[in-house]
Amino acid sequence: MHSTISRRDALLATGFGGLLMPASLSHAQPARPTEIKVGVVTILSGPASVFGVPGRNAAEMLFEEINRAGGIGGVPVRAIFVDEGPGVEHTLGEIRRLVQNERVDLLLSSISSGSCLACTPVAEELKKPVLLWDCGTQRIFEERSYEYAFRTQANATPEVLAPLLYTLKRKPNLRSVAVINQDYAWGRDSWEIWKTGMDALRPGVRVAAELFPRFNSTDFSTEITRLLALRPEVIFTTSWGGELDTFIKQAAERRLFERSTLVMPLAESSLERVGHALPPGHFIGARGDHWHLHPNPADPAKLRGFVENYRRRFNAWPIYPTHHMYQAISAMRTAYAKALETTGGAWPSDAQLARAFHGLEFDSLTSRIKIRPDGQGLEPQLIGTTVRSGDLPFPVMNDMVIYPPELITAPVGQKSVDWLKTLTPDFLNRAPG
């Protein structure tokens, strides 16, 4: 049997090896590309496209602005959008296609927590940097560690804990709470966070009703009747999109807002659509420290410019997913600049780009966000109370409080629910508001 390798075999093996070996596995510094390809996973179909389409709009607008300014490191950026609406299996296939066929340089993924939970390990396996640009589940970095995955915004824990603190500060004698959430992971998880935090911070508050209507419900009449009859002091709902709009309109018509205070951490995204059906005096959030009428942006001109450009182009106010997209793209730009500086101007490999995200600080439209060692972004949370606006045909927020992320995010290495159980009523005294 021949055991020697001919010169032709060696050449062939080297050639095929070079072709087949992904750039991320080779130690050679990649050449400067002709474009930076970014795979953007967002929801373009189904009910959650109310968030996915504004996210895509923001990405298109921002990438055009980047390219007009000369690109990143002189290289133009191109987005390849994929729809995660058809479900997790479809999205997983799209992630592999983006990485292996389209050979994207970076992934921005995704809106659905289910997609994030399924796709992040795949991106890690493919050694492709991925920015979790909108999904909320806190489980990602609490259940596993990643080298290539980073979240450029907060997670569900601060997004729910902030409105809870806001509510407890304003209702020192709170006795009863009811919940009406969509019957899926986010609806159930957000209630668990609220309930765990509430039991720790204000033990003894009675849960009057736990209602989880079918996801995509179009009628909440029965639930509203139940809530009207029970008269809980506070009603918590993390519903969103058309379902939140429907609930607000039906509840307003039947005077539910006169009997209970509604706490709606995602209602910023519905304000324009529901208009003054949402009356003054109810607590709302925006899934982060962003809003087009933010009370204290670090750079007012930058926020104003973004809002005006978005309105001019899409004839709508930018809602929270557009801010989350801005944050992801800002993080991407900052990380490339950092990586290029580290490599002395040579184009960074995937691993070098991923390393640049560790501990990265970047600008949002209102403040600065830091990525923790575990990959989780530290973003403040803005909560306010609805009030009628003289100029706008929809309610706005006043009595706004911005909660610092270090206070309301579970520390690195701790699971949110376990951490929430350790909070004491004294924690409330340390919170602003």
Added chain:
Amino acid sequence: MAEWFADNGLLLGLALLDGLAYAALVFMVAVGLNLVFGVLRILNVAHGSLFAIGGYTAASLGAFAAARGLPDWMALPVLLLAAVIVGGIAGPLIERFLLRRIYSEEPVLQLLVTFALFMILEDVQKLVWGVQPLHHDAAMRWLGTVDVPFGTDVIPFTAYQLYVLPGVALITLVGLAWFLRRTLTGRVIVAVTTDREAATAMGIDAKKIFLLTFTFGAGLAALGGALASPTAALVPGVGAGTMVLSFAVVATAGLGQVEGAAIAALMIGLGRSIAVYFLPEAEVLVPYIIMVGVLLVRPNGLFGVTETRRI
């Protein structure tokens, strides 16, 4: 038992009021689906899309009427107008150019074709109305609310929910029963439903009946969507959710049964409402538990009849 009713009787009363309105909406959609299946023998998956398009059209027409300064009460006839427009245009188009080509095909192919139509119409909705939720509640607001006594308290219900929805459903049920039993066209439809071969052998123009029935069924779906539009935001996918529930009603009732659809819708509507009050965790499951329970006892549905297989 008597003690339970003493404690919960008032709540049960509220649940019945809620269930009635919900059942009315479900009935409007399911009865059209059932009628179409009864005559054409095609399970039209795109029925949910017609519901959605009816809703979107009603909301658009309502917004147009409001922008033109028309009086508020016009919001109500606009709902009916939307159903007539959608049923009158989409119904004949779909029947004439799509369904007529597949009547003799295998049921599975018919199902796939209507499913494809459903997917196309979902995208058409997004192209025309976008993805942002659309809501026009002028009809509900114009009618105002009614305070229903609840012990020493009162519970506000919308008059639209309390009177309009059950009222329209009742008129539809009675009107449909009268039409099918008392008019010549109705009797012809019943004849085709009962025995298509015998009816055509007697000289009935089945093509004409199919076109009429499908248009009528499409109009009922659109009317269901139009009636839902003042209370619900319209979003992509709204047709799919309605469709699934309608299938549960049709399966419970027995395919092709009009009165059966009314009773099944009532069972499912009331069952769901009672669950929200007394067993909220089961709210999503109740319609399907009722369906499975009925099918276990009566495999052809409440009013379905076993067909003799012809060789």
